[in-house]
Amino acid sequence: MLLRHDRKRYPTFSIRNIAANGEIWTGIGMEKQSTLRADEIVDRNGKFNENPLSLVLKINYGDFDYVTGGDITGVSEPDQPAWFNMESKIAPVVGEVDVMTMNHHGNRDATNADWLRNLKPQVLVEQTWTSDQPGGEVVARVTSKHLWQGQRHIFATHIQEATKVAIGPWLTRNYQSMKGHVLIRVQPGGSVFDVYILDDHSRERPIKSHFGPFVSRPE
Template sequence: MNKTILSLLLLSCITAQAQVAEAGKPLPEWKEGYLDLHHINTGRGNAAYFVFPDGTTMLADAGELDPTNPRTTSKRNTPMRPDNSKHPYEWIAGYIQQVAPQQYNKGIDYALITHFHDDHFGSYYPGAPMSSSKKYVLTGITGVGTLLPFHYLLQRDEHYPVSMSTILGRLPQDTHYKTTWSNYQAFIQEQSANGMQLQYFKAGSATQVHLLHRSYPDFGVQNVKSNGLIWTGKDSSVAQHFPPVDSANAKTWPDENALSNVLLIHYGPFVYYTGGDCPGNVFLGDAAWRDVETPIAQAVGAVDVATMDHHGNRDAVNANMVKTLQPAVWIEQVWTADHPGHETLIRVISPYLYTAKRDLFATNMMEANELVIGPLVQQSYRSTQGHILVRVLPGGHQYYIIILDDSKPGKTVKAVFGPYEVKAKN
């Protein structure tokens, strides 16, 4: 190849990257045909916002930890991002309003709660702002859904493994979680009266979440898991992973993390995985069926981008998942020094589980992790601070990872990685 052709190719590549995003400048707007996967960092839990190629939108979780809990503001947890001048739900909604397709920016089409933990759907706390009706407080999903109304709200069926009333009945009368659950139910009641549709997430379905504005035949969302039902990888068939539950014996009940909803997003050959807080490592005393990652991985196969289950905590991202999914990009949503577990990081980067190159990105790595784990953190991650956007180009053959500054409002680009070429699937 002569120097002239090489120079033209390099110039073309640089120009294409500048059109997608350029460090130090505002993020260029989503354009029809793009698939944008935003991982929003508030320091108080998970939140991801997806813009599909036709402009259909989806929120996956909106966490908000209780700021009156001493742990939340301790050195063990991450600080609020950008700052404490607004509540986390306000920062999430404000971010979404900046990046949403303007022609469809009248709310959010789909909102998914992966499971009912406060860092994924919000926590009641004294002093939280009240809704205008005074029927519930604004926190996490209830706050975002009030500012940006949901068309569909998807959740797991709360009657499994036993009814939520049975679970709550085992807790002390004044427990914090009871108030959080009552608050969430009040939100559902009011928003349903205003047109929101509540649906149980259907494992195995490839049609429950679908494009609303125009057809892209090479795009789809595959529901993989909900509660104990896990997609088999064929058609819409599912299998029950958990053994029969004894309603009188709580030891037979799967925990909330193991009940997480899981989904795949396909765009042409591109595949993205996200799985809430699914566990995969069975510790001493655990039932073998607490490993839900192994059957999930068997159904899913290889992907291009994967979020780390349970924020990369010690009980998740097992060896079977790592060697089966083999993503080129791992994304970790961090809010505490538990993320990642040292052994989890070793598995994720291990060449013995797969040899292909991989890049790691974290939203909010803590100094404590770097001090305890050591230089392996800086050696492994391409970026450790900021909102993480996966921008997939039309057709799904290439994508970029774009890091956005989370230290101030706005959507300033910090760094751009890529283009990544989508790998051929078996």
């Protein structure tokens, strides 16, 4: 997708549909590959888990790259089909990014090792809403220097107190912010970006804290 308004002013801005409904862009032109059939996603009770069908979007502006994968999944349990791991198929097409949202709110069935090893994000944003987010094993993955080297900064919209107690210092030491609206502001041209934490209890959304500036990695 490209801008319809003032496109010449922002020639390096684009939005790419990487995956949706089990179909994944190959990275070439408009080619895509299907990873599952409709009859595979319905169980014997006529129900299905729609999370693996989530839309994955990548936004590019100059050197800045951002990806969000909705509720896409990446960890298959023994009672789940192999295609439930969509992240490992999608990650190579996404490539390295500067900022990513943690898939499926940071639940333990997502943000797998292949995803992180390919994307190597500088900034991770977790959109949390319940006490089992993030899963402890997800914290292990996003903080692991074995998966990718370099600094990473992790921000969550609302970590429950019960989660802090359950996971402990391992969580609180590695998250830069655990409460507040997360705003990513990219400077003109896309080479530099900042992270602002806003007070989401106020309609004015005052700034609580600022992180950065961060330098976008060259393509």
